[in-house]
Amino acid sequence: MRTPQVVVVMGVAGTGKTTIGPLLAARLGVPYAEGDDFHPKANIDKMTAGIPLDDGDRRPWLDAIGHWAHGRAGLGGVVSSSALKRAYRDRLRAVAPGVVFVHLTGDRKLIEDRMAHRQGHFMPTALLDSQFATLEPLGPDETGVAVDVSGGPEEIAGRAVLALDGLSTASAQQ
Template structure:
């Protein structure tokens, strides 16, 4: 199986390390990396910055933009970091991608992620929204699941083993 033909979506709640893991994974696979947060409209960022969780309507345009990004890289492959918390969100992301999109679920406990977020600086997602992320999360059934309770290098090594 040639991994370059896939668009990998590194997913999970805020604070699981999607960007850090995604960047290293993209580097190892020689694929471009895109942070889904960079595609949020300003209105979403403003809402989250003041502690208001996004609703499905807020997320829809953002998810469609990420689906278009995936479609643009359908033949060449890419790594995209995106929370993709609900199955309905993953359906939008996967539209017209089928088996060419693979989800990588970064799994961690609330307490572990909370500790990580308390140490994080300069991110628009406030710690107060973490519980809403866990409340929204629908654990994916057909994803590569990896525990984040290990080093980034070990996480990426485990992902690489599972996608080969």
């Protein structure tokens, strides 16, 4: 039996991290942590006002997520985090080596439409451009998979599980 992974569900706002994360965690039989819950109030206030976070704002947030992931090493877990830049993912890996990324990707128009229809979230659609401008997709040397967000949540979560299984199989064969 393989050691459960700690998976970071990443992507720009509106890709479904908060929807897919719990579904993925349930399918993997591990707990889920909502990355937005790790933001200090100042970050939420800034985003609510339509002001993008800078790297300094993100450091304590990334460290908190990393510490949660580190505490789940060997136990498994799923946590959401935009993790848009390679440097942010490096910071997560520095605290929690071995995390695996599921990058939720999709058409900008689809993502914008989903953002426009969601309720009760502090991230305004106006910040989507800054999210795409900041995004650095997973590099070939980063452990993770890209999963398209077209279709329904269960379908997307299923694709994520299959992609992670494929990643695990490929790693075991090396």
